[in-house]
Amino acid sequence: MSKANFSADNPMRSSANIVILHNIRSVANVGAMFRTCDAAGIDKIYLVGLTPAPLDRFGRKRKDLAKSALGAEELVPWESRPTILPLLKKLKADRFLIIALEQHKNSVDYKKVKVKNKNVFIAGSEVEGIPKNILNKCDIVAEIPMLGEKESLNVSVALGVALFAMLKNQK
Secondary structure (H helix, E strand, C coil): CCHHHCCCCCCCCCCEEEEEEECCCCHHHHHHHHHHHHHHCCCEEEEECCCCCCECCCCCECHHHHHHHCCHHHCCCEEEECCCHHHHHHHHHCCCEEEEECCCCCCEEHHHCCCCCEEEEEECECCCECCHHHHCCCCEEEECCCCCCCCCCCHHHHHHHHHHHHHCCCC
8 A cells, every 4th residue: 555545544554653733733833744754754644623734725735834844745645634532543443552742740751662563643732732631542641851941842843853763763
């Protein structure tokens, strides 16, 4: 099955890496995350909730997103979904390891995460993060420890750091 045809509704491959962007508000962040996902070899991006898509509601290319994506929005397959929970249920049933990137009392250092053949990485809202009801559906909550004064990285930067670190040892 080609990369462009990969879907949670038809998971024929034995290995795959998916990113879910949940309620990301910034178009620039979404574009940057498309570039990161292309660079990391991600098979598909799901744009969930408020997350802007590369095409507007009339099917026209969004120039503001394309500006930061630099063409990656045309390389990485994507799909919009209104809600995340049915998607997570389907991916779990298809034996994906669900990894949330979030600061949480039960989080583990992202460098200690051992990914599987089939993984989902969730990045959440710039302000609110990933809601607790979604975190409860995840197999792992991974956190990037902060060494400075600020409590977090920009979501697109955090996704890049986490993806490259976690996927470098994928079997």
